[in-house]
Amino acid sequence: MEKTSTDTLPLNMISSEEQETVCIFGTGDFGRSLAFKMLQCGYSIVFGSRNPRMSSLLPSGAEVLSYSEAAQKSDIIIIAVHREHYDFLTALTEVLRGKILVDVSNNLKINQYPESNAEYLAQLVPGTSVVKAFNTISAWALQSGALDANRQVLVCGNDSKAKQRVMDIVRTLGLTPLDQGSLTAASEIENYPLQLFPMWKFPFCLSAALCVFFFVYCVIRDIIYPYVYEKKDNTFRLAVSIPNRVFPVAALTLLALVYLPGVIAAILQLYRGTKYRRFPDWLDHWMLCRKQLGLMALGFAFLHVIYTLVIPIRYYVRWRLGNQTATQAIAKKGSPFITSWAWLSDSYLSLGILGFFFFVLLGITSLPSVSNTVNWREFRFVQSKLGYVTLILCTAHTLIYGGKRFLNLSNLRWYLPSTYVLALIIPCTVLVIKFFLILPCVDKTLTRIRQGWERSSKLSKSALNGKTDI
Secondary structure, eight states: OOOOOSTTOOSSOOOGGGOOEEEEEOOSHHHHHHHHHHHHTTOEEEEEOSSOOOOTTSOTTOEEEOHHHHHTTOSEEEEOSOGGGGGGGGGGHHHHTTOEEEEOOOOSSTTOSSSOHHHHHHHHSTTSEEEEOSTTSOHHHHHHOGGGSOOEEEEEESOHHHHHHHHHHHHHTTOEEEEOOSGGGHHHHHHGGGOSSTTTHHHHHHHHHHHHHHHHHHHIIIIIHHHHHHOOOOGGGGTTTTHHHHHHHHHHHHHHHHHHHHHHHHHHHHHHTOSOSOOOHHHHHHHHTHHHHHHHHHHHHHHHHHHHHTGGGOHHHHHHHHHHHHHHHHHTOOOOOOHHHHHHHHHHHHHHHHHHHHHHHHHHHTSHHHHTTSOHHHHHIIIIIHHHHHHHHHHHHHHHHHGGGGGOGGGOBTTBOOHHHHHTHHHHHHHHHHHHHTSHHHHHHHHHHHTTOOTTOHHHHHHHTTOOOO
């Protein structure tokens, strides 16, 4: 019995009786990778090339013909060439009439041309049905398999039947088609692969600004000030001590900034008495970036945990403990046990551990693979209710760390308070405002507004009086 290799067997193979021929113009990396994937799934492939001769780079089983000859073999033609080389298609206008052209091209820059490549192709070759697809999938993804890369294929086109046929091919290849509408959406689809973390720009810049600010602030307080007044060289603190102050402060501040736009939005709705007015653009963008801000905050929290765990093995800490122990041994006198300090220390650690646990829980539930398994109420409960619990725990963790030192003027250096004092400004502001927003008298009005009630609306007044215009 002949042994069949399973390496090349497709997951969604079409039967030989239904075998469909697909033409691909272009024999570059993407065209070859797409052809190989389609051959695995049972399609017959014909390449159209300016040099119609077989090459060892092309997948076996594919046929290579001239553009004109290849176009006559199939009614679906995938244009796997760059926009700059579309000119040869004008000579094939009659051959391509009535056929489906699938544009897979991308540009080098966002909005590089006035119109999208797909729209330009439709103008260049009238009488064809142009569909934009496959440009969000890389040649590597096609070669590696859908399990190792993005499975989504954005598709758009003016001809619904042509678009449906292309989407059927996408499904056969084991990918997921997403219908984006008419061909006017092609510009957005072509810009999508060129975007570099579009929702992360603001969180990255804000995080960097916070880190730079608090780092410089700590350097002034903990390095420059002691050197000026006490001639102490504390530059060794730049490696661990100062980063371990910057990271928790940045984490707590970013976490508070996740919930601050929601508080501002609630105040605006209460002030306006309606939910039917747009928020300012800066607030809209801020609210869209809350997930990214939270993940950045979680990253800084992780760094704080790691830096804290290495404190006992630092040379400075071991030297100080050894010196203190030797001093007490010589004096034959130990330090008294203070119960209040023990309570503060244990409470500080316990709140930090619990806060970090809920922090990680928030990060896990924000993952698409997890958030897709819960309903909206469950997701809102975790991200909102447990989110505020996390903010309260982390704020309390910082408050207890400060202890009685908040009101101690001796901690001021050049009239600058400690960094943890600055870290509490935004979180405490958010929590105080949130406390007033959840008061029954305020929360009831806010809930009514979010359900459609308007303070100055005639419809709302008539509804309250039991009358309606309907």
